[in-house]
Amino acid sequence: MRRSTTSLPDLSYLKLDRARNVFFQLTPAELVDEALQRKEGVLADTGALAIDTGEFTGRSPKDRFIVDDEITHDTVWWGKVNIKFDAPKFDALFDKVTAYLAGKDVFVRDSSACANEKYHIDIRVVTETAYQNLFVHHLFLRPEVADPDATPEWTIIAAPGFKADPAIDGTRQHNFSIINFTKKMILIGGTGYTGEIKKGIFSVLNFILPHDKKVLSMHCSANTGVKGDTAIFFGLSGTGKTTLSADPDRSLIGDDEHGWSDYTIFNFEGGCYAKCIDLTQEREPQIFNAIKFGSLLENINFIKGTRTVNFSNIDKTENTRVAYPLHNIHNAVSPSIGDSPKNIFFLTADAFGILPPVSKLSAEQAMYHFISGYTAKVAGTEAGITEPNATFSACFGEAFLPLNPVTYAGLLGNKIRKHKVKVWLINTGWTGGPYGTGNRIKLSYTRAMIAAALSGQLDNVNYAEHPVFNLMMPQTCPNVPDNLLNPRSTWANPNTYDERANDLALLFIKNFEQYAPFCKAEIINAAPNVVESGLVT
Incomplete structure (x- = not known):
């Protein structure tokens, strides 16, 4: 032997x-050498090991x-x-x-x-x-x-x-x-x-x-500011969880899995497993620069005739990935622990263009939306999808939850109340109409909304209540156009918006039926309204 x-x-x-x-x-160097000798992969021009995972991507x-x-x-x-x-x-x-x-x-x-x-x-x-x-x-x-x-x-x-x-x-x-x-x-x-x-x-x-x-386990990313103010980001794949937590002005605690004990947030992991579809140095410099010797690229394609990764090529899969140790991020926290969060962000890529780009949630609404775990896949991302498709994944990670999702939501609600945490719903998806009609909300606007929430600039502005989802929408936000903040005003036909908002509300309510028997009335009452189309003002 x-x-x-x-x-x-x-x-x-x-x-x-x-x-x-x-x-x-x-060591990583020894493992890369063994992988190359066994023809498991090849080196990219960054020195990262590029492999294919075979039948399953x-x-x-x-x-x-x-x-x-x-x-x-x-x-x-x-x-x-x-x-x-x-x-x-x-x-x-x-x-x-x-x-x-x-x-x-x-x-x-x-x-x-x-x-x-x-x-x-x-x-x-x-x-x-x-x-x-x-x-x-x-x-x-x-x-x-x-x-x-x-x-x-x-x-x-x-x-x-x-x-x-x-x-x-x-x-x-x-x-x-x-x-x-x-x-x-x-x-x-x-x-x-x-x-x-x-x-x-x-x-x-x-x-x-x-x-x-009695520790809340979470499918989320987390970072912290210079004053020790922790923020956590929940979101399904494609909503920006990794991208938005990798902030050069804040220190990264972790990008995917954390626990929340009495007074601390702690990372489960020692590294990151980031999606790298359409990755560019301009849009996501921290992730891009983390890809170096020893990093592991999965199911990517090279620019023809080179060993340079073509991050926009999805011939093998849209789920191209890169794995690297946390210390490849220059401002990562070590050990990866932070104080209980002051802000929580639920990220959704709403391809229907209904949800506000930023809204503030009560504790009860936070529990409802946490259990719902909503986002929407867009047409063309999967075979057979020709229009936006609503996706609900309890606690933004249903596939990994051995316990009833209401158990995790109960822990979350208790901690939100105990630590007086502000909870925000951020739509990183569409505005002005659904996918195919409207436009994707600019990443710069999303970053500005999150920055404003973190700095407290949204604490003292005027809010309006969304008539269907009952979400509190700020009427102004630094570096974001005012008309973007109310999604109904961005649609060419407000009555069509009302109808589509109604449709999405019905999907939420239908999905929640499986959890309602286990929930208290306060959570059930945080559901959206269903109203007659054309009557929303």
């Missing part, structure tokens, strides 16, 4: 002592399972998101995966999650490929010295080359990601998409922290 350090962890408890070579805790939510056992049976919110998996089937599949890895090279990395030591968990990740291990180095927290004799709390095994037999193994198809809370293990197979590793641990923390520790 080839050794990568003077000592190696004993992998017999994982039945991996039969592996041909064990590469333990390799994104997560496969229908193939994510949780083992149904004593810990999870009465606590997990079972259904389309959390799919039950039999414990005996898990054990049998574990044996098959470890048998598959016998005689192969494996890469092992010890790392951790949660920058707040009080909630810290140790993780051992075993991967079949070098590039997956490089991803783990970037995205999880890195110990100063790894102890091969330590016993990790959680273990992940990722074997993209192993394909399950659904008829025998109990999976839906040949790929799978299965969480076992009793064995504290995540088993991933049939997919090389690295996001399955990251989101597996996020799902674990979304169970452990709220259920056992």
